[in-house]
Amino acid sequence: xxxxxxxVYICHCGGNISDFVEVEKVRDAxxxxxxxxxxxxxxxxxxxxxxxxxxxxxxxxxxxxxVVASCSPTLHTxxxxxxxxxxxxxxxxxVQVNVREQCSWAHTDLKEQATEKAIYMVKAGIxxxxxxxPLKKTRIDTVPRTLVIGAGISGLRAAIAHSDLGISAFVIxxxxxxxxxxxxxxxxxxxxxxxxxxxxxxxxxxxKRENIHIYTEAEILTKSGSVGDFDVKIKVxxxxxxxxxxSIIVATGFASYQPYEGEYAYGTDGVLTxxxxxxxxxxxxxxxxxxxxxxxNVTYIYCVGSRDSSGEKGHTYCSRYCCNAAIHASLIAxxxxxxxxxxxxxxxxRTYGKYELLYREALQKGAxxxxxxxxxxxxxxxxxxxxxxxxxxxLTFGEEIEIExxxxxxxxxxxxxxxxAMNDVLKLPVSLDGFFKEIHPKxxxxxxxxxxxxxxxxxxxxxxxxESVAMSLAATSKSASLLMxxxxxxxxxxxxxxxxxxxxxGKCSEACPYSAIEKISSGEKxxxxxNTAQCKGCGCCVPVCPENALTxxxxxxxxxxxxxxxxxVLL
Amino acid sequence: MTKVNPDFIKKVATSEEFNATACINCGVCTxxxxxxxxxxxxxxFRYALLGLEGKVLENTNVIYQCLLCKMCEENxxxxxHIAENVRFLRSYxxxxxxxx
Numbered sequence: 001x002x003x004x005x006x007x008v009y010i011c012h013c014g015g016n017i018s019d020f021v022e023v024e025k026v027r028d029a030x031x032x033x034x035x036x037x038x039x040x041x042x043x044x045x046x047x048x049x050x051x052x053x054x055x056x057x058x059x060x061x062x063x064x065x066x067v068v069a070s071c072s073p074t075l076h077t078x079x080x081x082x083x084x085x086x087x088x089x090x091x092x093x094x095v096q097v098n099v100r101e102q103c104s105w106a107h108t109d110l111k112e113q114a115t116e117k118a119i120y121m122v123k124a125g126i127x128x129x130x131x132x133x134p135l136k137k138t139r140i141d142t143v144p145r146t147l148v149i150g151a152g153i154s155g156l157r158a159a160i161a162h163s164d165l166g167i168s169a170f171v172i173x174x175x176x177x178x179x180x181x182x183x184x185x186x187x188x189x190x191x192x193x194x195x196x197x198x199x200x201x202x203x204x205x206x207x208k209r210e211n212i213h214i215y216t217e218a219e220i221l222t223k224s225g226s227v228g229d230f231d232v233k234i235k236v237x238x239x240x241x242x243x244x245x246x247s248i249i250v251a252t253g254f255a256s257y258q259p260y261e262g263e264y265a266y267g268t269d270g271v272l273t274x275x276x277x278x279x280x281x282x283x284x285x286x287x288x289x290x291x292x293x294x295x296x297n298v299t300y301i302y303c304v305g306s307r308d309s310s311g312e313k314g315h316t317y318c319s320r321y322c323c324n325a326a327i328h329a330s331l332i333a334x335x336x337x338x339x340x341x342x343x344x345x346x347x348x349x350r351t352y353g354k355y356e357l358l359y360r361e362a363l364q365k366g367a368x369x370x371x372x373x374x375x376x377x378x379x380x381x382x383x384x385x386x387x388x389x390x391x392x393x394x395l396t397f398g399e400e401i402e403i404e405x406x407x408x409x410x411x412x413x414x415x416x417x418x419x420x421a422m423n424d425v426l427k428l429p430v431s432l433d434g435f436f437k438e439i440h441p442k443x444x445x446x447x448x449x450x451x452x453x454x455x456x457x458x459x460x461x462x463x464x465x466x467e468s469v470a471m472s473l474a475a476t477s478k479s480a481s482l483l484m485x486x487x488x489x490x491x492x493x494x495x496x497x498x499x500x501x502x503x504x505x506g507k508c509s510e511a512c513p514y515s516a517i518e519k520i521s522s523g524e525k526x527x528x529x530x531n532t533a534q535c536k537g538c539g540c541c542v543p544v545c546p547e548n549a550l551t552x553x554x555x556x557x558x559x560x561x562x563x564x565x566x567x568x569v570l571l
Numbered sequence: 572m573t574k575v576n577p578d579f580i581k582k583v584a585t586s587e588e589f590n591a592t593a594c595i596n597c598g599v600c601t602x603x604x605x606x607x608x609x610x611x612x613x614x615x616f617r618y619a620l621l622g623l624e625g626k627v628l629e630n631t632n633v634i635y636q637c638l639l640c641k642m643c644e645e646n647x648x649x650x651x652h653i654a655e656n657v658r659f660l661r662s663y664x665x666x667x668x669x670x671x
Binding site for chain 2: 296341343363364365370390395396399401402
């Protein structure tokens with residue numbers, strides 16, 4: 001007989017479970033299982049009253065294992081781990097059985113079989129809990145310093161925000177000056193302030209602070225350690241410097257799409273990309289002159305390099321910033337010379353939020369918007385020194401119209417920046433679009449799978465400067481919440497090496513996506529060792545081990561076998 | 572292929588009396604028109620906004636066919652003053668084409 005004392009609670013979930021699974025029958029079937037001391041059903045296991053009842057039972061019956069058969073662990077693992085903890089039971093001696101999503105909801109038409117399945121699922125849960133051991137979270141003391149990679153507007157703003165919170169920031173920048181793209185921009189939307197002024201303001205702010213250090217012509221060489229305590233080596237000009245930081249913020253920015261030769265006549269004088277056109281108008285006064293000739297008509301072609309559904313020549317994604325940027329540029333051009341005629345040839349205009357005002361203003365000032373279909377893109381031809389842009393207007397049901405222009409502006413995409421050397425060190429995942437990937441775009445928008453490494457600005461996705469800064473501040477608050485507490489606690493459900501059987505073949509280390517396994521010597525032989533802070537418990541290393549020397553705590557082979565045995569009906 | 576005439580845009584589309592930029596091309600106006608004029612008014616206004624003077628003049632007859640009954644204006648979802656716009660186009664044609 002097992003000496004374990006296990007409490008089992010089967011939830012009705014109002015009716016979500018009990019309408020299809022006969023929970024009383026399940027209770028009757030498992031109450032005599034080995035080790036089960038308490039077996040109860042409850043209307044809502046997650047309710048305060050039910051939680052209190054569990055706590056009382058744990059005290060009264062001196063329970064050392066808890067099983068709750070209810071909903072998905074994603075929803076309530078932490079709820080019931082909390083119950084265990086409050087009752088003085090180790091939270092890792094709790095097992096959740098998902099009889100809602102994986103049973104009652106899935107078998108609404110087979111009630112009898114659903115009940116039978118629920119019984120076996122709960123039996124498996126009990127078998128697993130019998131083999132649990134108390135586990136402790138790993139605690140790591142954090143250092144109150146951060147490393148910001150990239151001194152563009154996002155990076156600089158993140159550094160200042162860290163400094164405000166009392167966290168030192170080291171900023172490394174590949175080029176020989178700070179400010180990135182924004183320092184080269186003239187008037188920016190929506191505030192119409194000069195990009196160069198914004199950067200000057202930030203750099204003045206930085207000069208006032210002693211806890212921000214900026215290294216230009218610098219790059220990252222190596223990174224070791226883990227969340228809260230990274231050791232980083234950087235190269236500044238020809239000098240190597242070692243830094244010890246608690247978090248890393250990646251704000252490496254974007255690259256601008258270069259149209260290929262001949263794309264809308266690109267390569268001919270007078271066909272400009274949006275950044276080139278912006279530079280032209282930023283330096284114009286009273287009149288726009290291009291190569292000695294005054295400009296009267298300007299045609300903008302949108303989505304160049306973006307939203308290419310074949311993905312062969314351009315990118316498949318929408319670059320988000322360009323509708324607003326192009327319309328804002330056209331308003332500035334209009335300020336320079338109100339005589340200008342401007343034609344916007346677009347596929348879809350997305351001047352989202354308050355940027356709609358820019359679109360309204362452009363319309364009022366006489367800009368013409370012409371919608372084209374991806375299947376019949378505009379054609380650009382040069383004759384007698386002017387451009388002839390031919391386009392099929394969708395809104396007049398395919399009327400073919402012709403626009404004479406002096407300049408053709410290609411509204412180009414934002415691209416991910418090539419950063420191989422850095423990413424060989426950081427090993428950040430990239431999305432299908434080639435930008436750095438967050439864990440979840442809505443729920444965990446600045447975190448990456450590497451704990452303590454956060455992403456901000458346009459290194460993550462195309463966006464404008466205001467959105468980039470917002471994300472860099474989000475990354476700052478995430479970083480600060482890690483570092484200001486002084487320590488981080490990490491899940492103990494990670495890999496474990498059996499030192500007796502391990503012979504260090506290195507296969508586990510190759511399989512590990514988080515570089516968490518390294519070679520150490522133990523007595524006379526070499527074995528694998530797990531970096532407890534880096535291991536995520538994904539289990540990739542377990543099946544590749546030829547000696548079966550690896551196992552995941554909380555998911556040991558022994559437990560999994562016991563669970564299968566408990567479901568003997570399925571064998 | 573119709574050429575865009577920027578001067579026409581200046582004279583018509585940006586004039587304060589002619590305002591069709593709010594048009595969302597829904598087609599309610601065309602559907603309720605008692606004269607059953609397919610062109611009126613959304614396509615016509617679109618020609619005007621795009622600066623396609625040739626296309627507008629080509630349809631002079633249609634522009635004068637309108638009863639100015641305001642059925643379309645009453646039903647317009649974007650509050651475009653359709654009848655006023657038609658009258659504006661008529662006055663433009665009278666001046667520029669018929670030299671009245």
